[in-house]
Amino acid sequence: MTHSARTEAGTAAGTEARTEAGTQARTEAGTEAATEGRIGARTALVELSGVSKHYGAVRALHGVSLEVHAGEITCVLGDNGAGKSTLIKIIAGLHQHDGGVLRVDGEETRLASPREALDRGIATVHQDLAVVGLMPVWRNFFLGSEPRKGAGPFKRLDVDLMRRTTREELLRMGIDLRDVDQPIGTLSGGERQCVAIARAVHFGAKVLVLDEPTAALGVKQSGTVLKYVAAARDEGLGVVFITHNPHHAYLVGDRFVLLKRGAMAGNHTRDAITLEELTRQMAGGNELDDLRHELRRS
Template sequence: MSEDRPERADQTGKPPAADTAGAGATGAPLLELANASKYYGSVIALKDVSTSVRAGEVTCVLGDNGAGKSTLIKLLSGVVRPDEGEVLLDGRPAGFANPRAALDAGVATVHQDLAMIPLMAVWRNFFLGSEPTKGWGPLRRFDVAAARRITREQLAAMGIDIRDPDQPVGTLSGGERQSVAIARAVYFGARVLILDEPTSALGVKQAGTVLRYIARARDQGLGVVFITHNPHHAYPVGDRFLLLKRGRSLGDFAKSEITLPEVTRLMAGGSELDDLAHELERA
């Protein structure tokens, strides 16, 4: 492990303890987007978008393709910075220089491709880039036994039943791979977990498995950002809903302020959908 890269685990494989005091304990937002805008030349990717993520809650970001969901992920995870507005962490400007800085601050992003190597074992992927070591100096080496043990323990703690941690991760179902990625982020001290369309390519049963693990991460006190275009996946686990359309916010609602039919109607275009339905009616 290089000396200029922050270690994510000590020699026993145990990550630094997450700081759970402060924002999450008082109910204040862990992570906020405040009137954020992002432009690419003349293209408006996001315009005046605000939302918040609290400990023990799921903030769902919904919108069709081109709504600005990917840009929002990039702002929250430190890939790009807003041209207007700001990203706040614990009420202070975050100023993430890059995704590593965001990760070190406890903001972990699970992308659709999951950043896993299919032919490597589950336990090897669990610690990819953050391997526990034993020994000192030139005798320092990867602690394989600890990696296997910790992987099995952490997956079990999340309620994930992997048949064999030595099996290649590519042999797992899509839902199982997503659950491993979630458990990995939780273990390495994430306070905010950003999930990029985790159910988009999954069947009904596998999507249900992922939603169950999202709820478990929420119940462990994490703030979760669930990016999706499917309101039927978002509404059961969501506590707050940000709806985007063409880079602009259609509203940021608590669950008590909006129903599933209303979420679906706003995403479908509201009056535009009514006009289409009228047009398609048989004479």
């Protein structure tokens, strides 16, 4: 974003602090990641240690541990019912864990709400994206955080600033839209995911949680989304990539956490596992071998 745009944004009450904080957070996180390397011994942005969650008699999570570091992508893999959604809700502040420890920037905490998580730098992009399809791209980009200009009865939305900022931030992430005035509902699924990622980066997220961003996309659109997931990583963000597709995970992942029926089924760094073994564990491993033996013709 240009200096003049940042200066003009400074006139908008309630937006200046978030915008400047976002720029500072991205710069500091990117510098730290470049200096210390993608994987190193440093404080995790988010750390779960033995976290559990129960809904009455139903065990949704039990003893789950993971780490999210700046400039890294932690992939969480599992089938439907594995506990991925519950894990997202705990990190995003929607639900609180029953057991174990959640740390943010090394500090033990219990996130009371999504607003608190966002204030701590944790942004979550859900599958439904929470966008208003008939509103233009720039309006969705600033939805809930619109800058204003003027004073008193003359206070109004700063539309020019929002249009310009949206265009510049999307370009900075390598996203070249035809027109930021077009309704966001006219974009492809992959393009909407990319706008949501760019929005989180702009507003100063340090941790980006992505809920199955490629689940309903074709090969080409999935590749586009993965490119911008990697761009967020290169900006210095810690990314939690929830997926059931080991091939997508292995293309971008640095760490892999496998869930099965709410429990850990594996925890690996990229250099400790191959795509073939990751796929095998995701598919059921020994259980699949037993099933193959049972189904074999006599």
